Amino acid sequence: MSAPTSEAAKAYWKENLRLMFMLLVIWFVVSFGFGVLFVEQLNAIQFFGFPLGFWFAQQGAIYVFVLEIFFYVWKMNQLDRKYDVDEQ
Template sequence: MAIESQDKAKAYWQKNVRLMITLMVIWFVVSFGCGILFVDELNQFQLGGYKLGFWFAQQGSIYTFLAIIFFYAWKMRQIDREFDVDE
C-alpha cells in the first residue's frame, strides 16, 4: 500500500468502514425489515403479481445485495483514487 502517513491510513480505513457499515445497514433493512418486520404493510401492494412483502423476502434482498456489491466496488475505486492507493 502506498500510504505514507498514519493519519492518511487511518482516514482511509475510517472511510472504508463507514461505507461498509452503511451498506450493511441498508441490506439489513431491506432483507430483514422489508422481508420480515414490515411484510404485512408491504403485502398490501403487488409487484409482478406477487405480494410486495413476499417479493422482498424472495427477490428484493438478492437484487439489493447485488446492487450493493457493484456500488461498493465503484465507491471503493473512488476512495482508492482519493487516497492514491489505486492500482
C-alpha cells in the same frame, strides 16, 4: 502508488468502515425489515403480480445485495484514487 502515511491510512480505513456500515444497514433494512418485520404491510401492495413483502423476502434482498456490491466496488475505486492507493 505511494505508501500512505499513518494519518491517511486511518482516514482511508475510517471512510471504508463508514461505507460498509451504511451498506450493511441498507441491506439489513431491506432483507430483515422489508422481508420479515414489515411483510404484512408490504403484502398489501402488488409487484409484478406478487405481494411486495413476499417479493422482498424472496428476491428483493438479493437484488439489493448485488447492487450494493457494484456500488461498493465503484465507491472503493474512488476512495483508492482519493488516497493514492489505487492499482494502475
